[in-house]
Amino acid sequence: MESYLETFVVWLLRTSWQAAVLVVLVLAVQWLFRNRLTARWKYALWVVVVIRLAVPYSPESPVSIFNVAAIGGGGATPAPGQAALENAVIEPPAEAVPAVSTESAYQGSAPWDVSPIERFDPVMASPTSARASETSMAATASPVTGPAASAAKRWPLLLAGLWLAGVGFLGGRILVQSVRFSRRLRRATPVVDAGVLSVFEACKGAFNLNGAIRLLETDAVRSPAVCGIGRPRILLPTGLSSAFSADELRCVFLHELAHVKRRDVAAHWLATFLKVLHWFNPVVWYGFRRMATDRELACDELALSRAGDDENRSYGAAIIRMLELMPRSPALPGMVGILEDRNQMARRITMIAAFRKHSRWSATAIVLLGVLSVFGLTDARTVIQPPHETVVEPAESSEEISGPRELLFRVRDADTGAPLEGVLVQASGEELLTDTEGVCVLEVPDLLSGFYYRITLSRDGYVARYVSWSAYQRDEPDDVPSEYTAHLERGITIGGVVENEEGEGIPGVRLVFTGPSPS
Numbered sequence: 104m105e106s107y108l109e110t111f112v113v114w115l116l117r118t119s120w121q122a123a124v125l126v127v128l129v130l131a132v133q134w135l136f137r138n139r140l141t142a143r144w145k146y147a148l149w150v151v152v153v154i155r156l157a158v159p160y161s162p163e164s165p166v167s168i169f170n171v172a173a174i175g176g177g178g179a180t181p182a183p184g185q186a187a188l189e190n191a192v193i194e195p196p197a198e199a200v201p202a203v204s205t206e207s208a209y210q211g212s213a214p215w216d217v218s219p220i221e222r223f224d225p226v227m228a229s230p231t232s233a234r235a236s237e238t239s240m241a242a243t244a245s246p247v248t249g250p251a252a253s254a255a256k257r258w259p260l261l262l263a264g265l266w267l268a269g270v271g272f273l274g275g276r277i278l279v280q281s282v283r284f285s286r287r288l289r290r291a292t293p294v295v296d297a298g299v300l301s302v303f304e305a306c307k308g309a310f311n312l313n314g315a316i317r318l319l320e321t322d323a324v325r326s327p328a329v330c331g332i333g334r335p336r337i338l339l340p341t342g343l344s345s346a347f348s349a350d351e352l353r354c355v356f357l358h359e360l361a362h363v364k365r366r367d368v369a370a371h372w373l374a375t376f377l378k379v380l381h382w383f384n385p386v387v388w389y390g391f392r393r394m395a396t397d398r399e400l401a402c403d404e405l406a407l408s409r410a411g412d413d414e415n416r417s418y419g420a421a422i423i424r425m426l427e428l429m430p431r432s433p434a435l436p437g438m439v440g441i442l443e444d445r446n447q448m449a450r451r452i453t454m455i456a457a458f459r460k461h462s463r464w465s466a467t468a469i470v471l472l473g474v475l476s477v478f479g480l481t482d483a484r485t486v487i488q489p490p491h492e493t494v495v496e497p498a499e500s501s502e503e504i505s506g507p508r509e510l511l512f513r514v515r516d517a518d519t520g521a522p523l524e525g526v527l528v529q530a531s532g533e534e535l536l537t538d539t540e541g542v543c544v545l546e547v548p549d550l551l552s553g554f555y556y557r558i559t560l561s562r563d564g565y566v567a568r569y570v571s572w573s574a575y576q577r578d579e580p581d582d583v584p585s586e587y588t589a590h591l592e593r594g595i596t597i598g599g600v601v602e603n604e605e606g607e608g609i610p611g612v613r614l615v616f617t618g619p620s621p622s
Contacts, residue, residue: 109259110521113539115266118156119384121169125152125479126390128168132471133397142400142454144468149394151475156377156387164481269382277375277436284323284435288330291321291338299344299352303337306356309409310364320344326429327355328440329362332369338438340429347421354414354421357406358441365405367398367439375436398439400454407458419455422448510545510585512537514560517590523562526591530558550580558589566594 129148133140140148155161294300303318317336324338337359344352362368374391381387407418425441426448432440514526514537522541527534535543550556557571570589572578601612 108263109524110516110519112259112262112266113521113524114159115380116262118159119381119387121479122152122155122381122390123384123386124168125155125475126386126393128475128479129390130393132475136467136471139465139467140471141465141468142397142404144465144472146394146397146401147468147472148475149390149397151472151479152387152390152394153373153377154476154480156381157373158480161480161482163484164477165484166477167481167483168478169481169483266383270379273379273382277379280433280435281437284438287323288319288321288338291319291323291336294318294320294339294344296344298349302349302353303356306353306360306409309357310360312360312363316360316363324432324438324440326425326432326440327359328432328438329359330368330435330438332366332372335363335368337363343429346428347424350417351421351424354406354410354418355425355441357410357418358402361402361405361409362439365398365402367402368437370398371395371439372436396450399441400451403451403455404458407455415455415458419452422452422455507549508547508585510547510583510587512543512545512558513586513588514541515588515590517592523565523591526560526562526565528558528560531556547583550583554580556583560589560591562591564593565591 129152132148133145294303300318307313307316315334317334318339319336320339320341320343322341324340326340327343328338330336330338337356339355343355347355374394378388378391403418407415410418422441432438512528514523514528515521516523522537522539524537524539524541526537526541528537528543528545530545531548533545535545537543545558547556555571555573557569557573559567559569561567568589568591570587572580572583601609601614603609
């Protein structure tokens with residue numbers, strides 16, 4: 104449970120700050136191309152941020168923006184064959200090889216005793232590895248002890264508790280507001296004025312909306328709005344239909360029906376859900392606020408495109424009159440209206456006054472959206488280059504090879520592909536814990552031709568594993584790579600008693616666990 108919780112917390116934090124980077128990037132692109140993009144396409148750019156927040160998986164790419172931002176690595180799920188094992192047992196070679204025997208190696212290197220050895224596919228390892236054997240060692244890992252391990256267990260619980268408190272508060276508030284609004288909406292009355300309904304039907308025809316859209320008057324709203332996804336309803340404040348002229352009502356209906364045509368209520372619900380999930384990130388909240396402003400501009404643009412020629416002035420005048428007479432309705436996730444953000448009205452009026460009909464498609468906008476998707480919807484590559492490379496000189500003796508060098512070792516969850524922090528890595532006297540990216544750097548010692556190099560991995564809640572290279576497996580010392588990625592499977596603790604025929608416990612029994620290798 105703690106492992107799943109930690110994986111979720113790491114994903115949530117990483118995704119949230121990746122989205123914050125994209126918010127800044129979208130705003131920068133909008134500013135740079137402010138005269139080349141219509142309101143519709145400026146709004147479309149925010150789709151990249153929404154997908155980044157909503158989709159849990161992103162493929163790795165060398166062109167990802169997060170390679171530069173240094174906050175994105177580790178989110179991609181590994182390729183299915185990256186850690187595949189062949190269930191083949193390595194038979195001893197025909198002639199004797201001067202190597203450490205498997206028996207002594209198993210008994211002297213770790214508290215687990217495992218047999219048989221399973222062969223690792225040389226193609227499926229890391230880009231620089233040639234061959235390795237990676238074997239499950241026990242039904243459960245020994246718990247990592249010490250302050251680092253204790254802190255690693257506590258922080259996911261603390262962060263998850265804080266996050267759930269925020270989600271509960273905001274979600275509860277939205278639920279209460281929605282229930283109260285639904286109750287007030289039950290008292291709404293249908294508009295029956297024949298002249299108003301005639302204008303409304305003409306506006307529906309301009310958008311080719313043939314479905315049932317109810318036109319209601321209610322005191323639950325202070326300005327015109329639309330609500331409902333499957334059964335949309337246009338809401339008018341009580342008395343508006345009699346206070347506004349037919350031309351002004353036409354402008355109001357065009358705007359609200361544009362929301363229906365664009366399915367803005369559904370998009371608003373999704374944005375609200377994502378804001379609740381990422382309530383702790385002010386940049387994400389600011390991004391959704393700018394997205395709502397761009398939505399209203401895009402809606403104005405669509406409404407004006409369906410209005411008659413030279414109706415900019417009358418459309419803008421209708422909005423100004425509503426600003427003078429009506430306050431803004433309370434913000435609700437299931438409702439969007441014509442007066443969403445009064446602080447951005449000057450920007451809207453400027454756009455309305457300068458509106459000219461444009462083509463639906465824009466080559467510049469499509470290219471920008473594609474580039475943002477490639478850069479922003481991919482994760483950073485997890486291949487981290489070592490700080491330096493050791494130049495290996497040819498050894499004078501056939502028994503000697505290169506000097507000490509570094510091995511960049513990564514550990515991931517076999518199911519989710521997420522980096523595993525706090526994994527105990529033991530090799531040649533070294534004991535290290537992986538960092539938040541599931542990475543540690545090992546120093547590979549001098550190796551002779553009859554060598555045996557083994558790395559043991561363990562973490563509470565996961566099946567322990569080891570990775571080894573040896574002359575017995577017909578590896579060469581140079582086959583130990585500079586980078587390697589291992590995957591741990593979740594495990595359970597098992598135990599029992601070994602008894603003789605009389606039911607007495609037998610001490611010192613050697614148990615061997617065998618089974619299929621994890622993929």
